[in-house]
Amino acid sequence: MEKFQTKLSLILAVIGIATVASLWPVPLEEVLAQDKSQGEANKAIVTAFYEEVYDNRNSSAIDKYIANNFSSDNGADKQKFKEIIDATYSSFPDANRILDDIIAEGDMVAIFNSWNATFSGEDFLGTPANGNQFTTATADLFRISDGQIVENSQIGDYSNFTKAVYE
Numbered sequence: 001m002e003k004f005q006t007k008l009s010l011i012l013a014v015i016g017i018a019t020v021a022s023l024w025p026v027p028l029e030e031v032l033a034q035d036k037s038q039g040e041a042n043k044a045i046v047t048a049f050y051e052e053v054y055d056n057r058n059s060s061a062i063d064k065y066i067a068n069n070f071s072s073d074n075g076a077d078k079q080k081f082k083e084i085i086d087a088t089y090s091s092f093p094d095a096n097r098i099l100d101d102i103i104a105e106g107d108m109v110a111i112f113n114s115w116n117a118t119f120s121g122e123d124f125l126g127t128p129a130n131g132n133q134f135t136t137a138t139a140d141l142f143r144i145s146d147g148q149i150v151e152n153s154q155i156g157d158y159s160n161f162t163k164a165v166y167e
Contacts, residue, residue: 039104042144046109059085067148091124092117109142134164
């Protein structure tokens with residue numbers, strides 16, 4: 001009798017799993033395909049954002065890519081982000097970005113860039129330009145919602161930048 005109950009429990013469990021799976025609205029393969037598709041769409045948004053805002057030095061395009069409720073780990077809102085971009089290109093007019101890699105998963109996009117620049121423009125936070133060159137690497141993590149960037153976190157190796165500006 002105990003073996004029968006064990007088998008019956010196992011059969012009912014399998015039937016239960018099959019029933020739940022048949023009631024699930026979207027097959028797992030379709031969920032994974034949607035996630036990949038969303039990731040690719042979000043990767044295209046971040047790529048276009050970098051090309052238009054950074055490569056073409058068009059900070060007014062920020063309105064197109066950054067949501068009004070944008071937040072950054074450095075405390076910058078949308079307006080402050082624009083100001084940072086403008087100040088950067090005023091101080092480092094030859095800044096050049098090289099895309100190293102970009103990875104997307106669902107609503108998250110990570111982009112890895114190398115930057116080359118010369119401190120040859122306007123003062124940077126009160127420090128006068130000195131003609132020093134530097135190379136640095138950054139990694140940005142973006143969260144995308146409704147086709148716009150809503151969150152940003154950035155890490156980078158700023159040692160060369162610091163030396164170029166302050167030495």
